[in-house]
Amino acid sequence: MNQSLGILGGLGPLASAEFLKTIYEYNVAESEQESPICILYSDPTFPERVDAITRGEDELLTNLLEKSLEKLCQMGVSKIAIACFTMHYFLPQIREPLREKVISLIDVVIQKVSNTEKTHLLLCANGAQSTSVFEQLLKLVKPNILLLDDADQTQLNDYIFKIKKNDSKESLIKYLDTLSRKYKVESMIAGCTELHIINKYLIKFQHQERCFHFIDPLLIIAQKVKKFLDA
Numbered sequence: 001m002n003q004s005l006g007i008l009g010g011l012g013p014l015a016s017a018e019f020l021k022t023i024y025e026y027n028v029a030e031s032e033q034e035s036p037i038c039i040l041y042s043d044p045t046f047p048e049r050v051d052a053i054t055r056g057e058d059e060l061l062t063n064l065l066e067k068s069l070e071k072l073c074q075m076g077v078s079k080i081a082i083a084c085f086t087m088h089y090f091l092p093q094i095r096e097p098l099r100e101k102v103i104s105l106i107d108v109v110i111q112k113v114s115n116t117e118k119t120h121l122l123l124c125a126n127g128a129q130s131t132s133v134f135e136q137l138l139k140l141v142k143p144n145i146l147l148l149d150d151a152d153q154t155q156l157n158d159y160i161f162k163i164k165k166n167d168s169k170e171s172l173i174k175y176l177d178t179l180s181r182k183y184k185v186e187s188m189i190a191g192c193t194e195l196h197i198i199n200k201y202l203i204k205f206q207h208q209e210r211c212f213h214f215i216d217p218l219l220i221i222a223q224k225v226k227k228f229l230d231a
Contacts, residue, residue: 003229004037006077006101008068010044011084012164015193015218017042018200019083022222036225039075043068049086050127062093069098078229079103081221083193086127103228106137108217109189113141120215121146121183123176124191126157134191146183163194169201173210180212190216 005023009016020040029035052061065087072080080101082088088106091099113120122145128134129147138145148156156179159172176188176198190199196218202210221228 002037003078003226004039004076005225005229006069006072006075006080007038007040008043008065008072008080008082008084008087009040010042011046011049011082011087012194013042013044014164014166015196016040016083018197019081019193019218019222022196022200022219023225026223027225036229039072039077041068041072046087049084049089050130053089053127053131058090058093061087062090065090066094066098069094069101073098073101077101079231081105081218083218085124085133085191085193086131089128089131089133103221103231105193105217106133108220109191109215110137110140112215112217112220113137113144113189116187117144118187119144119146119185120187120189121148121179121185121212122189122191123148123156123179123195124189125160125194126153128191129153145189146185148179148183152179152182160192160194163197169198172198173202176212177210180210186212188212188214190214190218193218 007016007020020038023036023038027036046064069080081103085105088104091102122134159175163172190196196216199214199216199219
């Protein structure tokens with residue numbers, strides 16, 4: 001049986017749908033039948049991650065994550081990408097056989113950042129920032145990573161939730177340009193899957209005036225999906 005990629009999405013729905021679209025945009029085979037097999041399981045009913053963690057409901061979300069991963073495994077997927085950074089917080093708590101199937105977005109970022117000497121600005125939602133999701137990244141490559149100050153983090157989080165609701169992208173792009181100049185960086189880490197939507201928009205419309213680029217793990221996986229399936 002051919003190898004296939006499972007995508008746990010719906011967290012939010014637009015980001016995971018865009019990720020699936022990206023995979024096929026970068027893997028158009030001469031024969032349609034040679035394109036990657038992907039199964040998107042989009043479940044927007046997951047409780048809001050930060051609220052659940054704050055209420056001490058780790059076990060609830062861990063169980064929901066396990067059940068979703070199991071459903072994808074029952075459909076025969078070889079590897080799984082979870083299209084939500086904050087959900088990576090629960091990965092250490094799930095059973096090892098399931099965990100081994102997951103392509104860690106954090107690991108993808110670490111590998112990319114470790115191969116550069118640039119300074120990178122970490123962009124993420126409040127949920128991922130307030131948990132230990134990026135702890136390993138910061139531990140391994142901290143000298144090359146800048147974090148937003150509290151005011152900018154709050155504002156970015158507001159913009160991210162607007163993107164979740166399919167709001168205008170242009171205002172966020174202008175804000176990211178401002179951040180690039182303020183923190184004096186050319187590289188930004190897309191530490192929230194909604195930023196994949198922004199990255200795709202920038203690529204599509206070729207915003208020449210922007211002074212930054214993204215390290216976008218969803219784009220990296222999409223571009224080399226067969227390599228990730230073989231790993």
